[in-house]
Structure formats: C-alpha cells, structure tokens
Amino acid sequence: MNNNSGMNMPNINLRSIMAGACVFVGLYLFFTSWFTVAPEEAGMVIRFGKFTRKVNPGLHFKLPYLETVVKVPVERQQKMEFGFRTLRAGIKSEYSHDSFLEESMIVTGDLNAAEVEWIVQYRIKDPYKYLFKVRNAEQTFRDMNEAVIREIIGDRTVNEVLTVGRQEIADAAAVKLQQVCEEYETGIKVEQIVLQDVNPPEAVKTSFNEVNEAQQEKEKLINEASAEYNKIIPRARGEAEQTIEEAKGYALERVNRARGEASRFSSIYNEYSRARTVTKDRIYLETMNDIMQKVG
Template sequence: MPRDDFGDKFDLKKIPIPSAPRGLLRWGIPGLILLLLIISSIYTVGPEEIGVVLRLGKYQRSTEPGLHGKFPFGIERVTKVPIQRQLKEEFGFQTLSAGVRSQYTTRGREAESLMLTGDLNAAVVEWVVQYRIVDAYKYLFRVRNVQSTFRDMSEAVVREVVGDRTVNEVLTIGRQEVADLVSQVLQELCDQYETGIKVEQVVLQDVNPPDPVKPSFNDVNEAQQEKERLINQAQSEYNKVIPRSRGEAEQTIRRAEGYALDRLNRARGDSARFMAFFEEYRKAPEVTRKRIYLETLNEILPRVSAKIIVDDDLQSVLPLLNLDVKKASERKKE
C-alpha cells in the first residue's frame, strides 16, 4: 500500500491516547515516595554487630543491635561492624572450604611464610591470628585499610620473633613461646596504632623446614622425640622407686626413734627404781636387803620346775627338802 494512501485512511492525530487515571497520579506518586522514605529511614543491626551512623560522611553515633531509624535518601549511612564475632587472618595458606575435610591452598602465599631464623636457616611458618573488633570507631576511622595494615603488622612481628631464635626452637620446643610473644607484641602495636582490635590468640598452624632439607629435619625431630620418650620413661621409674625408698627410709627412722625412746624411758625408769631402792637401803639396810631378796625369789621360783631347799641347821645325812616329791605324794593321797 502506498504511503500516501495509508495516511489518507488513518489519521494519526485522530487516534485517542490512553491517559492515566487521576486517582493513580494523585495517590500513587506520593505513596511511592512515602514507601522509599520509610525503607531508607529504617535499618536493623544484628545481634553480633554494632551500627556506626555517618551523617554526610561525618561520624554521628553508634547504635546497638535492634531496629533503628535514620535520615533517609543517603543523608545518613550505616556501617555495620561485627564486634561480637571472632575473626581470623591466615598467613602462609588459605582455607578454600571448611568442614570435616577442610581444603587448604598455599598458592600465592609462599612469600609471606618463608622466613629466616636467627642462626641463618630457613623455615616455612604458617600461622593464624584470631582477633575481635572492640572499638568500631577506631577500627573504621583511625587507620586507613585497617585489615591490610593488620596483616602487615602480623607478618612483621612474626618475622622479628622468628629471626631472634634458632631453627630448632622454632620447629620444636619454642613454638608456643613464639606464639605467645607474637600475640603480646602484636597487641601492643594494635594499641599504639589505635586499630580497635584485640588479639585473642596466635596459633602456629604448621612450621616446617623447606622441602629440600625436610628429610634431614625429620630425622632430627624423630631423635628429639626418642630423647623425650626416654626421659619420660626414666622420670616415671624415678617417680616409682624414689618415693617408695623414701617411705621405707622414713619408716625405718621412725621405728629406730621409737625403739630409742622406749629404751631411754626404760633406762630412766630402772634408774629411778634403783635410786628409790638405794634411798630405802640407806635408811634400813637389813630390811631392804631382805625385802629385795624375797621379791626376787617371788619372781624366780614360780618359773623353776624343780625346787630343792637346803637347811644349814639340819644334821641328817641329806639336809635337803625335795618339794617336788612331797607334792607328788600329796597328789597320790588325794
């Protein structure tokens, strides 16, 4: 169809254009503005967070967890900082997926883990720094790029501490000491730079010699472990034998002391008894002598089986009295 014929049949000026209802224009636009106003004026802070409110880029206030309001349309902006959550930074490795079988990688992290010890040996040190944000204002505004700065400080402190120790201390007996000292020095730096970070723990995740010398270091570690095992075994035997010997020696000493005390008391008693007899003897010698004689016979005679009494005044052929025969005849008569 020619264009002129189309224009003659259809007049575009006469086609009606649909118009919006007056009610929609009257209430829709204000309602949309009101909805945007409400949405941009309300925000929620999580239970582990704190909200830092900025008004036109300037710090205004901090808000606790819960529902809060602010000026809309970007006049006030809220930055949420997780102050109750434990955060961590990994050095020398990176966790790809955490779980029962966590996956790690060291790609791109080799430079920060390779260190020089105090005796000019190399060691590969992988560590984790666990920390919390305790001051949201300092964390956001005192230091620029605080996370990058914190990583640089951690690496510098670890290199300094490792550089003051031998490779054997770093690999074996001094690992916990290194971790404790790194935590202390790193916290001092965080306080000095006002980062708002509290270092909770530094863990040396893995400390190994470089791969070319790893077999030799493994032999050294095995020898060290064997040494510790023998020392612990000897200490165990020592703890068994020495206390028992000390107990037996103490028992023997106590028994000897008791025997000595008993003998001493007996000697003192005998001495006191003798002195008492002596005093009585000095007063009446004959009476005391006779009394001692009779008391001695009273103790001895009951233990003698055969008793023979000799009378000096008897003039017969056998001047003796056999008490045993007399007793036997008396038994027969009975």
C-alpha cells in the same frame, strides 16, 4: 460538554500519576529509613562521610540518602590465616598452601628458613577506631601480623621454631601484636595466635628430619644411661654405707675388747704389785688349771 470532558482527562491522569509517585517515593523513603542492627553488631551512622553516632543492636532510624550505616561485628570472634587459606571447612577441610609461600617463608635468627603457617583470632573492641583511625584496618592488621611474627621468629633459632619454642613464640607474638594494635589505635583485641604448622623448607625437609631423628636417638640414649645410673649408683652407695657401718662396728668391738683386756691387765698388775708372790702363785695355778682342763 463532551469536548470539555475530553480536555480534562489528561489533567486528571497526570495528577493521579503525580500523587501515586509521591506516595510511592514517600513509602520508599519511609521503609528505607529504618535499619536493624544484629545482636553481635554495632551500627556506625555516617552523615555526609562523617561519623555521627553509634547505635546498639535493635531497630533504628536514619535520614534517607543523607545517612549511611556501617555494621561492625563487635561480639563475633574472627580469624586471619597466614601461609594458607581454608577453601572449605568441614569434617574434611580443604586448604590451599602453594599460593601463599611468601607469607609462610620466614628467616630465623641463625639465618635458616622455616615455613610457618599461623592463625590469629581477634575481636573488634572499638568499632570507631577500627573504621576511622586506620585506613583499611583489615589489611593493616594483616601487615602488622606478618611484621610481628617475622620479628619474633627472627630472634629464635630454627630448632626453637620447629620444636620446643613454638608456644613461647605464639605467646610473645600475641603480646607484641596487641601492643602494636594499641599504638596505632586499630580498635582490635588480639585473643590468640596459633602456630598451625611449622616445617623446614621442602628442599631440606629430608635432611632436617634425619638430624631430628638423630637428636631424638641421642636423647633416648641419654635417658637410658640416666636411668641405669640412677639404678646402679644408689645401690652402690647403699652397699658402701653398709660396709662402712660394719667396719665401724668391728673397729668399735676391737677397741672395746682391747680396753677390757687392758683393764683386766691393770687389775692383775695392781694385785701383783700389792702381793707379788701370792699373785704369781694364783696366776700359775689358774694357768695350770686351764691347761689341765684342755688336756683332760
């Protein structure tokens, strides 16, 4: 009896171990078959390397080992940095520049050079295209950014790039980049391009600053001259118009006086013609009367 019990013990232990292993594997497969998609994500389910379905935020089931899930942040705004990298963000952010001069150094349309650092803000609007239409979409998007910025800046002068044309360049680059993204079906929506920092190369920065200061001084002198012109010329025009009006008034007065004298002379002449002797005597008496009044 004892011998039989000793012979059955290994069988009982083996069955227990097998049952426990099956339970463990079953529980493991059960719990690893469920996955959660965050509110800002889309879950892309892949079976044997082929896309099968897209799932929305929430709790979902997948076939263990047969299916994998790639979570894509479709609601979160993302950014790429060019010409620099943020090492630590915060109140006093730290950046690295020296290792990325190849990205930032760009030739302008007038064959000068400028160091351009920029940021691209974007979202993934179509996760299927982002994952399956383009190989390594993130690197492809980075290459597109550099190509577009170099093309846009290559059509501008260095003064436009460094001064007044920065916003126009950023806007034009965003439009062009979106067109390229749609053409190559990257699934990316470009939201904004910001030219973070634009400077002449370090070797010529001092000379450029001197030229820029001279241009600013020139603009200042032009503005001062324009202000003086606008102050003096209207006053001179007003004085000229006043003089002209006074001359017109004087001329009108002289003309009216001359016309009055001519009319008076005509009246006297008409009376003289009708009664020459009487008129002559009247004029003589009036004249003598005036003389006597002045003498008296």
